[in-house]
Amino acid sequence: MNRRVVHQPGGFTSVELLLVLALSAVILGGAVVSYGTLMRSQPSASSMVAVPLGVTRTQAFYGTVSTTVDVGMAPQYGALSLAEELREQFLADTLSATAVYCLPRDGINTWKPSLIAYNPSTDDELDTPQKFRAHIVAHAGVSASLYRDYRNPLNDGVAVPQNASIFVLGYSKYSGYLKVNAIYDIDLIRFTGVTEPNGIHASVKRYASVAASTTPSTLSYMGGYDVFFPPSIPSPTNAAQWSTDGFAPLFVTFERASRLALRETPSTIDRFKRAYERPFYFIWWPDPSARHLGAVTSTLATTDPRQAYNQMAGRSAFMFTVPMFPAL
Template structure:
């Protein structure tokens, strides 16, 4: 039997040249395609100098600047920051003893680390309204700072545009409630011709830090912010986007046993919690393009009418028990 002559392994120069040529074609095509995709995508990196003013900048971020350079929505860098803050919020609420959501119309100017409280003298704080009444009566808080608010359609005053979420924890101080963290959610609308038209949205966390400047007050720790352009672009007619907004920031589901006290349809429709009361809470979503109105077809007697439209505006929705640690 005749044996074949041994053939050396490897590629010939012609084969190598062919592979290199084909690789160049593939890579070149990929680069062209990627460039086309990038150019066809809407800009997500526009930065807006938002004139929040010195008072807001100091209150929100403990900053001495008067403007904040904020990315315009949709903004995926801010989305990553929002995800980090979401995880922190979940961690804070899981270990909490109580969570109280209070609506606001203006800035939050009160961020205590402890609150005076005596269970014998002050009674049970089992609703946000009782918590608000307690701090107004016993902590020197102005009654105008937080709204006496009990879900949408409860009164003709409208839904608060801003909110503060008080996260309470176990206290080692006799006669005091411990505040582990406060989350402030704020929306500022700009319509003047000299301003960038749109809505500035921010979520800030205030908590304890090492060697705080004031041990009785919480300190700014983290945040995310985003600037939403109008849903209808017309700089000369702000009324075209007058319905842009983000409410409610939360709804409170009370114990079903409270139906024993009939109040009104607007109030009673939220008495759905079998055991413990809880909240639905919404945060602004940096990946949303704007805060334009979304149709809502539920009847006013249905609790879903208050928040059905929020499902199309944000992916940041929380279900939080009022008393998580119980």
């Protein structure tokens, strides 16, 4: 019996070849984009700036002794990954906190305690950042000039502070003391000198106790990120052209609405008394993926609390809403 043999054609059809080529293009294109992103995120010689912070700042910031620090020029995607990591740590710290106090500064933060003396029987209730500042000045030997007695932007007619310290308090096992779980320092430093790299050095740093520490101590640098923002209007001879560059406010405080019973002067203070029961903050960190810190104008009315911070919209992916008393 004869068996008919049918020969199948070899190779691929034109449709199959086109499909394979299309899939290959998609895969190769994704690989190129991923590789390009990795290469851009790596610091290179041309993207690094030797910032003359000075010994005082480097020791206060990082616990090291150096006159300069090599910092990536914005946009800096390597620093962006560090900022994302710090964001997760900040959310974890504030989630488990008993109290969060934001204090504005003009200079360097030189005070990083793990404990703060407090007697609940005799000391005042610390229900606002101003009460917390007054307490540490009166009972912890802190200089009154270290942190500003300040209540939100555009209230007192003075310049908005460029730096801030965020005290994250937790449950204390030490009788007569408040426990400081962590401190976050935000600092912006402008450099305009002829021999200096022109721009703004911005950093966010976390300080906490060493894991093995079982005794009261000064908090240690535990990580953070920094980035150097070039002027929005590059001009090596005229710093006035980018004099409005900056990143402020770093935070605003919304007090309890019940405090409207206490009318204060100037009346612009009262516009921030909007929290129903739980006071809270809006907090902003500088974004390493931004190209510069060029000023943005707010156009809202002065009676609107948003007028003090509306210009921060869209300037940073690192914006937080944090209760003053998360445990409540």
